Amino acid sequence: MGPGSPVTGRSSEPANAVRMTDIGKAFGGVQALDGVNLEVRHGEIHALLGENGAGKSTLLKILRGVQPPDSGIIEIDGVPLIEHTPEASRAAGIAMIFQEMSLIPTLTVAQNIFLNREIRNHLGLIDDREAVRVARRLIEEFDVDIDPAAQVSELGAGQKQLIEIVKAVSQKTKILVLDEPTSALSSAEVERLFALLKRLRSEGVGIVYVSHRMDEITKIADRATILRDGRHVITAPLSALTLETIVEHIVGRRSRGFSDHSAVMIRQGLPLLELVNVSGARKPRNVTLTVHAGEVVGVAGLLGSGRSALARLVYGLEPVVVGQIRVKGRAIAASTPRTASAAGIALIPEDRLRQGVVIQHSVANNIALSVLGRISRRSWISRVAMDQIVVEQMRRLRIKAEAPETPVQALSGGNQQKVVLGKWLATDPDILILDEPTAGIDIGSKAEIIVLIRELASQGKGVLLISSELPELLAASDRIIVMANGRTIREFGRRDLDPDDAVTTDAAERLQRAEQRLQIAIQEASANG
Amino acid sequence: MADQATVAHSAAPEKKSVFSSWRQKIIYIGFVCIFAVFAATLSDQGFLDPNNLLNIFRQTAMISVMAVAMTFVLAAGEIDLSVGALAGFSSVVTAMAIKVAGFPAGVVAGIGIGIVVGVFNGLVSTRIGIPSFLATLAMMGIAKGVSMWISATAAIPILNQTYAYVFGGGNVGPVPILLVWTAVFAVVGHLVLRKTTFGRRVLATGGNETAARYTGIDTRAIKMQVLIVSSVTAAVAGMLYAGRLQSGRFQFGEGDELSVIAAAVLGGTSLFGGAGTVIGSIIGALMIGLINNGLILMGLEYSQQLIARGAIIILAVALTQQTRRQT
Numbered sequence: 001m002g003p004g005s006p007v008t009g010r011s012s013e014p015a016n017a018v019r020m021t022d023i024g025k026a027f028g029g030v031q032a033l034d035g036v037n038l039e040v041r042h043g044e045i046h047a048l049l050g051e052n053g054a055g056k057s058t059l060l061k062i063l064r065g066v067q068p069p070d071s072g073i074i075e076i077d078g079v080p081l082i083e084h085t086p087e088a089s090r091a092a093g094i095a096m097i098f099q100e101m102s103l104i105p106t107l108t109v110a111q112n113i114f115l116n117r118e119i120r121n122h123l124g125l126i127d128d129r130e131a132v133r134v135a136r137r138l139i140e141e142f143d144v145d146i147d148p149a150a151q152v153s154e155l156g157a158g159q160k161q162l163i164e165i166v167k168a169v170s171q172k173t174k175i176l177v178l179d180e181p182t183s184a185l186s187s188a189e190v191e192r193l194f195a196l197l198k199r200l201r202s203e204g205v206g207i208v209y210v211s212h213r214m215d216e217i218t219k220i221a222d223r224a225t226i227l228r229d230g231r232h233v234i235t236a237p238l239s240a241l242t243l244e245t246i247v248e249h250i251v252g253r254r255s256r257g258f259s260d261h262s263a264v265m266i267r268q269g270l271p272l273l274e275l276v277n278v279s280g281a282r283k284p285r286n287v288t289l290t291v292h293a294g295e296v297v298g299v300a301g302l303l304g305s306g307r308s309a310l311a312r313l314v315y316g317l318e319p320v321v322v323g324q325i326r327v328k329g330r331a332i333a334a335s336t337p338r339t340a341s342a343a344g345i346a347l348i349p350e351d352r353l354r355q356g357v358v359i360q361h362s363v364a365n366n367i368a369l370s371v372l373g374r375i376s377r378r379s380w381i382s383r384v385a386m387d388q389i390v391v392e393q394m395r396r397l398r399i400k401a402e403a404p405e406t407p408v409q410a411l412s413g414g415n416q417q418k419v420v421l422g423k424w425l426a427t428d429p430d431i432l433i434l435d436e437p438t439a440g441i442d443i444g445s446k447a448e449i450i451v452l453i454r455e456l457a458s459q460g461k462g463v464l465l466i467s468s469e470l471p472e473l474l475a476a477s478d479r480i481i482v483m484a485n486g487r488t489i490r491e492f493g494r495r496d497l498d499p500d501d502a503v504t505t506d507a508a509e510r511l512q513r514a515e516q517r518l519q520i521a522i523q524e525a526s527a528n529g
Numbered sequence: 530m531a532d533q534a535t536v537a538h539s540a541a542p543e544k545k546s547v548f549s550s551w552r553q554k555i556i557y558i559g560f561v562c563i564f565a566v567f568a569a570t571l572s573d574q575g576f577l578d579p580n581n582l583l584n585i586f587r588q589t590a591m592i593s594v595m596a597v598a599m600t601f602v603l604a605a606g607e608i609d610l611s612v613g614a615l616a617g618f619s620s621v622v623t624a625m626a627i628k629v630a631g632f633p634a635g636v637v638a639g640i641g642i643g644i645v646v647g648v649f650n651g652l653v654s655t656r657i658g659i660p661s662f663l664a665t666l667a668m669m670g671i672a673k674g675v676s677m678w679i680s681a682t683a684a685i686p687i688l689n690q691t692y693a694y695v696f697g698g699g700n701v702g703p704v705p706i707l708l709v710w711t712a713v714f715a716v717v718g719h720l721v722l723r724k725t726t727f728g729r730r731v732l733a734t735g736g737n738e739t740a741a742r743y744t745g746i747d748t749r750a751i752k753m754q755v756l757i758v759s760s761v762t763a764a765v766a767g768m769l770y771a772g773r774l775q776s777g778r779f780q781f782g783e784g785d786e787l788s789v790i791a792a793a794v795l796g797g798t799s800l801f802g803g804a805g806t807v808i809g810s811i812i813g814a815l816m817i818g819l820i821n822n823g824l825i826l827m828g829l830e831y832s833q834q835l836i837a838r839g840a841i842i843i844l845a846v847a848l849t850q851q852t853r854r855q856t
Contacts, residue, residue, distance in 0.1 A: 064743065087745045102743055104736035106803030107729075115733055116744045118726055125724035 015078030017042045017175050017206030018063065018094075023072035025058055032058045033069075036232045038225055040175065040206040045197060047221035047238070048210045049250055051442030055230040056210055060177055063208075064096045065089030076175070093174035097164045097181060105153035110135035112152055113167045138170050139163075142196060158189030165196060169205075176200065177208040182216060186302045187522075194220050213469070214243055226250055250443060269293030271329070272462035273345070273431045275314070278323035283309040283486035286323075291431065291462040296453060298477030299466045300522055306486035307466045308350055311433045314464070315347035316340040327431065346429035348420055350436045350466075356420035357408050364390040364404035367422045393422035398448060414445025421452070432456060433464045438472055450476045470515045474498075480518065482525045489525035492518070555848050556796055556809055560816050563841075567823040574826040581822070583705055587773065589818030590707035591616065591766040592785060596792040596810040597718035598762035601755045603793055604722070606735035606802025607654070607661040609756060611668035612763035612789055615646055616782030618676040619767030624685035624777025632692045636768070643764025646672065647757030654756065655749040661756065669786070676779035685777040696772025710769060711811070714762070718807040731755055735802025788817055791842050816845070 018040040025033040033055045040046045050056050061067045063074065068084035075081065076092040096102070103112045110131040111118075119134065121127040135148035144162050152160060161181055168176055178197075182190045197207055197220060209221055217224065217238070224241060226233040226249045233249050241249075273291040278284065283306035291297050299307050312318045314325060316335035325332050327343040340347075349355035357366045368375060368386045375385035390404050397418040401411055408419055417437060424432070434453070438446040446469075453476045457463055467473045473480055474497065482490045497514040567576050575581055595612050602609045619639045627635035646668060653664040687693060699706040722728035733741040734748045742748050763782075770781040794800060795816060796809025820841050824834045 066743065086743050090745050096743065098739075098743070102737075102740040104733045104740055104803065106736040106799070107732060111729065115729065115741075116726070116746055118729055120726075125720065126726065126729060 016040060016075070017077065018208070019073075019075040019078075020059070020063065021073045021075070023059065023062060023074075024070045025055075025062060025067070026070055031230055033062075033230045036072075036227065036230070037235070038063075038208075038232075039235065040208055041223075042174075042206050043201050043204045044222040045201055045207045045209055045220055047217045047224040048208055048227070049217065049224055049246065050227035050233075051250055051444060054227040054250075054442075056227055057179070058230075059227070060096065060179060060208070060210070063089065063175075063177065064094060090171075093172060094177065095168035095171065095173040095175070096177040096179070097161070097168060098179050102164055103152045103160055103167075106151065108132075108149055108151055109139075109146060109155070109163055110148040112163065113138065113148070113170060115167075117171065135166075138166055142166055144192070158185045158192075161185060161189070161193065162196070165193075169200065173205060175206045175208065177210075179210045181209075182211065182213065188302075190216070214246060217246070218243065247443060269295075269460060272327065273314070273464070274326040274329075276324045276326065278313065278325060279321050280309055280313045280318050280486075281321055284313065284483070284488075285486040287488050289481060289488060291464055293430075293460045293462055294457050295479070296457045296463040296465055296477045298473040298480040299464065299483060300470065300473055300480055300518060301483035301525070302468075302522065305483040305525075307483050308435055309486070310483070311347060311349075311435045311464070311466055314340070314433060315345060317347075341427070341429075344430035345433065346424035346427060346431070347433045348424055348435065348437060350439065357416060357423070359409040359416075360407055362405045362407055363394065363399065363401050363411070363419055366408055366419050367393050367426055370423045371426045389426050390422075393426055396425070397422050397452065412442070412445075414441035414448075417441050417445070417449065421449070425456075429461070431462045431464070433466070435466045436468065437465070438467070438469065446472060470518050471511060474511060474514050474518065482518075482521050484522075484525035490521055492521070556812055556816070556845070559845055559848065560812055560819070563816065563819055563823070567819065567826075571823060571826045574828075576823065576826055581826075583708070585815070585818045585822050586708045586711065587705050588821070589814050590711045591769050591782065592788050592792055592817065593711045593811050593814040594714045594769070595759075595763055595766045595785065595789040596796070596814045597714045597807050598755075598759040599789045599793045600718065600796070600798050600805045600807050600810045601722065601728075601731050602661075602759045603790070603798045603800060604735045604802060604805035605731045605752055605755045606738065607752055607755060608790070608800075609650065609661065609665045609759040609763075610786050611646065611650065611665040611672055612759060612766070613782040613785035613787075614669040614672040614676075615643065615760060615763040616767035616770060616785060617779045618646075618672040619643060619764035620771035620777040620781045621676040621680045621685060621779055622777070623768050623771050624687050625679070627687055627689050627692060628685065632689050635687075635689070635692060639764050639768045639771075640761060643761035644757065646764075647760030648753075650760060651753035651756040655753050661752070665756075673779060673783075680777065680779055682779065687771055687775045687777065693772050693775050696768050697770075698773060698775070707769060707773065710765075715807060715811045722805065722807050727751075727754070732803060732805070735799075735804075737803070789814075791846075792817055795842070795845050817842070 016039045018038065020036070020038040023033050023036045023038075024031070036055065036059055038048070038059060048056050048059070058067065062069045062084070065084050065086045065088055073080055076094070079092075081088060081092055104115065107115070110128065113135045114131050118126045119131045121130075132148045139146055139148060142162065142165075144159075144166070146155065146159050146163060152163070155163070165176070181193060185193065197209075201207060209217070211217055221238050223235065223237050224246065225235040226246065228250065269292050271290045272293050275287050275289050278287045285306070287310060289297065299310065301307050309318065313320060314335075316337045316339060320335060325335060327345065332339055332343055358369070364386065367390045368381070371389060372381065375382050375389060387404070393399070394401070394404065399411075399418045399422065400415050408416055411419065421437070437453075438449055441449075450472060453463055453465060457478075465473065465476055478494060480492045480497070481488050482492070497517050498510055595616070599609065599612065619642050622642045623635045623639035626638035650661065650665055650668055653659050654661040693699075695706065697707060701709055722731065730741070730746050730751050733744070733746055734751045738748050766785075767782060771777045774781070792813035793805065793810040795813030796806060796811070798805030798810060817838075820838055821834070824837050829837065
């Protein structure tokens with residue numbers, strides 16, 4: 001078994017599955033990790049929490065052997081890990097499932113499961129048929145229905161995730177690291193994932209779980225380690241932590257934004273965007289909704305409920321098959337992104353890195369891209385006009401970048417998202433469609449973006465906010481529409497979810513109750529839709 | 530994000546074979562169609578004459594052989610633009626070595642040049658980090674320059690009959706030896722790509738390099754190896770040119786890199802890495818050879834041939850790309 005085997009003859013107490021002690025790592029002059037400790041026991045789910053840039057990814061990359069630590073010791077089952085390579089970590093029983101999908105899309109499920117340890121026949125040639133057979137058995141063991149001969153690129157996100165876990169577990173994994181495993185999963189898929197993780201926990205696997213979603217953490221984790229600014233803040237059982245204290249440790253200050261939602265005023269203006277019985281090719285179906293000036297309309301629903309399709313359709317990226325879209329009372333005939341943009345609609349897409357910014361370009365160039373016509377004369381770009389717009393947006397959005405010339409890829413996730421926002425706000429749109437504006441960004445930036453959304457509404461803009469994070473939806477929206485299967489199923493006003501007669505006046509608790517009501521509504525909608 | 534319906538549909542079991550996806554089927558259909566059109570219209574010009582058909586194999590053997598190696602390079606997510614110039618280079622070096630020290634020395638020298646250039650390409654792109662596109666583009670000029678220089682731009686005759694027989698002019702029974710070379714490369718290449726761990730690692734490297742690395746695959750070594758395989762194969766192709774035309778010339782193989790890449794892409798190999806089939810590349814090469822042959826028999830001028838060939842290749846690739854998008 002090699003360097004990963006437990007050493008007998010040591011103390012009778014079972015060694016930790018992982019023990020990382022005093023880990024330090026610097027990139028250039030920046031200290032990414034400074035004396036960080038992480039201990040994961042066998043048979044526990046250990047949450048690793050922190051804002052983006054807190055050092056979680058670096059710590060995990062060191063554990064996985066992708067980067068060597070500058071200092072510190074890593075012990076697996078009490079045995080120090082001497083070599084810091086992916087192979088050595090793998091041999092020690094560490095497997096990691098990354099956000100960016102650690103599968104090869106062009107190979108089949110079975111080929112992926114057995115990648116780099118292929119089943120071979122007596123001639124030494126790969127036996128794919130046998131691999132499919134064995135893979136099918138492994139997959140069935142996990143109670144999943146996926147064809148092992150299917151190409152991975154044809155699978156949905158949830159199926160890929162499960163295959164990654166099957167792959168990891170099939171190679172005697174003792175420590176399984178999951179980095180944001182649910183960011184692309186539907187709630188049914190999340191439930192299946194959790195069931196699988198609990199089963200692995202009962203089999204003695206040590207699981208490190210990274211997520212920005214606190215509801216998941218409180219649901220599944222046994223203990224948590226919180227990092228902030230590359231330092232270890234606390235390791236504690238989850239039963240000893242409340243959501244408030246977790247957030248406090250992560251952010252390092254009492255979090256606002258999510259809790260003060262009830263202070264929001266509702267002030268409706270004229271209808272800005274009206275959808276009348278609109279259907280797309282497949283989704284959405286028969287949607288009728290209105291967004292007024294000064295209003296934030298939230299759209300809730302599970303993945304695949306047609307929320308993003310609705311956004312694309314309004315912005316003209318997908319054709320309207322039936323129905324009518326009216327902007328400020330005037331019907332848009334053939335909607336294309338060009339006409340939508342001319343009518344004052346801006347879409348801030350879900351996948352910001354691919355659809356929102358040119359990542360190698362500077363903050364300034366990205367923001368200016370949407371308004372090139374306005375800041376140029378006969379194709380010559382006016383430096384002064386550009387600087388003015390860029391500086392205005394950077395200040396307004398509090399974009400943390402060294403300079404306007406800094407490339408976007410050097411910024412944190414939250415600041416990248418702010419650049420995307422700035423790019424569209426520079427066009428001064430009347431109607432903003434935001435699709436998962438806070439996906440994968442840290443809590444501090446999330447709160448800032450929510451405050452910003454409210455600010456925009458108070459300036460008379462209409463906002464359509466699509467989000468999977470219910471607290472955020474509740475904090476920002478005046479009304480929330482629940483979608484399922486391409487249809488709008490229910491609509492809630494703020495008071496429906498957060499009635500005044502609530503038993504408590506504690507904002508956090510009221511938010512939690514409202515969230516429960518909304519969550520139940522979403523589940524019911526998708527069950528009946 | 531794919532919704533439920535798409536997932537359910539696409540995850541349905543599918544029979545996989547050499548002729549699996551639509552993309553690959555198209556090339557075989559296209560091949561048969563072009564063959565049928567030429568057979569119908571050019572039979573008076575002797576298109577179906579066995580000698581003419583064997584000639585197509587002889588003329589495309591070098592492209593076919595290089596396309597086999599290019600399949601690996603592209604599947605690994607890299608590209609090798611130096612193969613054409615290197616073929617000329619190796620023909621010159623082989624011819625010179627045969628002149629001085631005989632047949633075996635010529636073979637060793639030719640292969641040796643391939644290894645040297647491949648290692649150089651590999652080191653430049655994996656260690657210094659220059660993309661293989663640029664590294665091999667530079668090597669294309671260097672290889673051509675060196676071969677012009679050492680040969681003083683003159684042809685170097687090869688008088689060794691054994692060499693000329695084995696590496697080009699000979700026949701095994703009724704079968705031209707160049708066809709045997711093509712078949713050997715095709716079979717070995719196919720098995721290596723489909724059935725060995727090396728082939729699987731190549732596909733993984735091109736499919737998702739990060740994932741491959743985290744799975745414990747040394748992706749730099751894989752890239753290095755495919756570039757060496759490509760260079761050695763290009764050197765062999767140069768030796769085949771030298772054998773067939775009984776001389777070494779720096780012009781041999783000029784521009785072949787584009788035909789080779791076109792052949793691989795026609796055959797369904799992705800320029801973005803992760804997917805490729807050796808058999809498809811061979812068919813792609815034969816298709817290019819078929820088109821060339823047909824256009825010549827039609828009596829088109831060289832200028833017209835170039836235009837027609839370009840148009841046909843664009844059409845063929847457009848069809849394969851189209852089908853990929855639909856699936």
